[in-house]
Amino acid sequence: MAFSQETIEFIKKECQRYETRRSAILPCLYRAQKEDPNNQVTPEAVAEMATLMELPEVQINEVLHFYTMYNKKPVGKLHVQVCTNISCSMNGGREMAEHLCKEFNVNYEEVSSDGRYTISRVECLGSCDTAPMMQVNDKYHENLTKEEAVKLLKDM
Amino acid sequence: MEIKLLSEHYDKPEFQGLDGYKKLGGYEPLKKAFQMQPKAIIEMVKESGLRGRGGAGFPTGVKWGFLPDNGEPRYLLCNADEGEPGTFKDRLMMERAPHQLIEGMIISAFAVGSHKGYIYIRGEYNEPTAILQKAIAEAYDAGLLGKNILGSGFDFDLDVYQGAGAYICGEETGMISSLEGKKGQPKLKPPFPAVQGYLGKPTIVNNVETLAAVKYIIRDGADGYRKHGTEKSAGTKLFSVSGNVMKPGTYEVPLGYKLMDLINIECGGLKPGRKLKAVIPGGSSAPVLTAAECADATMDYENLAQKGTMLGSGAVIIIDDTNCMVDMLKVILHFYHHESCGQCTPCREGTGWLHKIVSSIYSGTGRLQDIDLIQQVADHMAGKTICALSDAAAMPAVSFVQKFRSEFEFYVREGRSKVKGAVDAQV
Numbered sequence: 111m112a113f114s115q116e117t118i119e120f121i122k123k124e125c126q127r128y129e130t131r132r133s134a135i136l137p138c139l140y141r142a143q144k145e146d147p148n149n150q151v152t153p154e155a156v157a158e159m160a161t162l163m164e165l166p167e168v169q170i171n172e173v174l175h176f177y178t179m180y181n182k183k184p185v186g187k188l189h190v191q192v193c194t195n196i197s198c199s200m201n202g203g204r205e206m207a208e209h210l211c212k213e214f215n216v217n218y219e220e221v222s223s224d225g226r227y228t229i230s231r232v233e234c235l236g237s238c239d240t241a242p243m244m245q246v247n248d249k250y251h252e253n254l255t256k257e258e259a260v261k262l263l264k265d266m
Numbered sequence: 267m268e269i270k271l272l273s274e275h276y277d278k279p280e281f282q283g284l285d286g287y288k289k290l291g292g293y294e295p296l297k298k299a300f301q302m303q304p305k306a307i308i309e310m311v312k313e314s315g316l317r318g319r320g321g322a323g324f325p326t327g328v329k330w331g332f333l334p335d336n337g338e339p340r341y342l343l344c345n346a347d348e349g350e351p352g353t354f355k356d357r358l359m360m361e362r363a364p365h366q367l368i369e370g371m372i373i374s375a376f377a378v379g380s381h382k383g384y385i386y387i388r389g390e391y392n393e394p395t396a397i398l399q400k401a402i403a404e405a406y407d408a409g410l411l412g413k414n415i416l417g418s419g420f421d422f423d424l425d426v427y428q429g430a431g432a433y434i435c436g437e438e439t440g441m442i443s444s445l446e447g448k449k450g451q452p453k454l455k456p457p458f459p460a461v462q463g464y465l466g467k468p469t470i471v472n473n474v475e476t477l478a479a480v481k482y483i484i485r486d487g488a489d490g491y492r493k494h495g496t497e498k499s500a501g502t503k504l505f506s507v508s509g510n511v512m513k514p515g516t517y518e519v520p521l522g523y524k525l526m527d528l529i530n531i532e533c534g535g536l537k538p539g540r541k542l543k544a545v546i547p548g549g550s551s552a553p554v555l556t557a558a559e560c561a562d563a564t565m566d567y568e569n570l571a572q573k574g575t576m577l578g579s580g581a582v583i584i585i586d587d588t589n590c591m592v593d594m595l596k597v598i599l600h601f602y603h604h605e606s607c608g609q610c611t612p613c614r615e616g617t618g619w620l621h622k623i624v625s626s627i628y629s630g631t632g633r634l635q636d637i638d639l640i641q642q643v644a645d646h647m648a649g650k651t652i653c654a655l656s657d658a659a660a661m662p663a664v665s666f667v668q669k670f671r672s673e674f675e676f677y678v679r680e681g682r683s684k685v686k687g688a689v690d691a692q693v
Contacts, residue, residue: 127425129382129465132447136430140389169447176449176607177430179389195351196550197508197583199597233433233601234351234550235390238508238581239515248392 113158117145121162131163135173138163139180148184178232186221186228188266191245192259194231197238202256206242207231209256210263227263268532269494271482271502272475273518276362282397284404287365293410295484299373300418302484307377311480313488315500320345320436320473321549321579323567326480330378332460333468341469342380344371344477346387346394347441349433350549351601352581355504355516356474360387360394363478364401368424370477372415373484375422378470382423385474386441389430398426433605437653438471439463440607451607452653475504495521499566503577507533509584510540521577525563529584540586544670548578550598551658553665554585575665590688591670592677595663596624602659613656616647620663627674630681637674640667 113121120141124134142155151174160167174180181189192198192207207218210229216222218229237243240252244259251262280286287293299307312327333340344367348356360367371383387395402424405411413421427445434440435450442464444450463469479501483491492500499521505528508514512534519528525545529535536542542557547565553575555563563573570577585594603617620643626632644660651657667674676684 128427128447130446133427133445135447136428136444139430140428172449173430173447177389177432179431194597195601196546196594196597197352197514199594200509200585200589233604234349234353236348236354236357236388238352238354238506238583241508241514245390250393 150181191232195234198241201241203242319475340380342383344385347436510586544585546583549581590683595666610651
């Protein structure tokens with residue numbers, strides 16, 4: 111799948127935005143991921159980025175594989191990231207993550223059969239005073255119970 | 267009692283926008299700063315005793331003084347890659363008071379002679395990023411950023427750059443690598459960023475709270491700022507308190523404040539019927555304190571160092587008697603293993619081994635000698651790597667085992683937690 115015209119424009123603009131073109135890799139990878147139907151960055155997208163940015167693919171792959179927020183395999187429509195770091199674990203974050211997997215019948219990091227959910231356990235999201243919490247796509251949802259989390263996700 | 271400088275107007279929604287911010291005194295300190303000589307500002311920040319609020323606690327004015335006078339362009343980077351487990355104070359500031367950070371950055375840039383700055387913010391912080399971008403656009407429209415700011419003749423451009431999920435990018439040289447569009451791997455120091463940083467140019471990296479505090483130093487003067495805090499730990503500090511307290515949240519108190527007052531007064535104490543077991547005073551990499559050690563602990567750099575721990579980022583995690591220390595250490599070590607960037611062997615391997623050993627105890631297959639093995643592995647990690655992540659894993663591991671050894675021994679002997687009900691079917 112080729113990038114949309116808007117994404118091509120975005121990439122070209124980002125390449126001018128920083129002191130070096132290479133700095134544009136992180137923002138452009140986000141953009142490529144957003145445009146992908148499976149919310150991931152494919153090897154084809156990397157190749158297209160490399161051509162547009164006039165950078166070697168290896169420089170893009172290095173970034174893609176170092177950072178956790180770029181998905182290297184398909185992710186559901188709702189990427190549910192439950193914090194299971196220390197303060198959240200003390201307040202039921204791990205149980206909440208388990209509960210969501212059971213409720214939506216999906217293993218961690220996989221896509222539910224209806225394509226809607228991927229549940230991940232993630233490290234501290236900087237929302238420790240509102241534990242337990244989860245990030246769904248771009249947004250934080252805080253001070254949850256596992257039942258509330260299920261309801262929230264079903265209503266999305 | 268709280269003393270609010272940075273957080274004074276957090277509860278006012280209008281403080282987020284430029285108009286509201288200005289009505290509450292915003293950008294007046296900037297005008298004052300423009301009347302001063304840049305060198306005088308650096309001196310004032312030195313005299314104020316301000317120390318880095320991101321974790322390392324290095325004196326800010328001294329750091330600024332390391333910039334070489336070689337005519338090269340200089341960069342000012344704000345470290346908003348808030349990732350130390352337990353820390354959330356910078357997110358709150360960027361959401362509630364974005365202009366406070368921008369103003370602090372303009373003043374700091376003027377002082378150090380930088381014309382380009384970036385706020386490097388963690389990838390997960392989408393909402394704060396949007397708020398900052400809006401505030402930066404407002405500042406450009408009002409002539410507070412860009413060319414000839416407020417007619418001062420000083421130019422400063424500011425942009426926001428989002429990371430993509432790597433704790434290591436909170437380490438300043440890792441952050442610089444990331445901003446250059448590379449893996450966020452730290453670099454060997456020296457050269458320090460002040461000499462060779464972003465793109466090899468002189469670069470100052472300061473935390474969100476540090477840069478915002480500069481505004482208040484200009485407003486109140488070095489002496490005014492020093493009125494708060496202790497002789498060696500000057501000013502106020504934002505503490506992110508979480509864990510088992512009634513009212514977790516961000517609290518601004520003068521440095522030197524009693525830890526137990528922070529817990530009992532600001533945070534409303536523990537839940538009924540619970541007993542304090544331990545406190546991690548400065549983010550998950552800080553060695554843990556026992557309840558007995560907490561009794562006379564004060565929240566300043568010196569007192570916590572005397573107790574063998576550190577103030578760090580000011581992330582205070584309160585642990586009551588319903589928690590299993592083996593379980594908690596396992597969670598902490600999982601984090602450091604996951605976040606090790608992999609370039610130094612002692613860290614890459616050591617964090618993995620520590621996590622494996624504690625996981626083995628946790629799953630009931632641990633041996634008594636494993637408890638000492640934790641100490642041995644940690645000895646091979648601390649101080650032996652390019653950055654401090656290795657130490658950040660070793661320090662809590664050693665402190666948990668030393669101070670709560672009986673819990674680890676019980677777990678090995680019985681194959682279960684000493685704390686009833688703490689570890690049921692955990693993953």
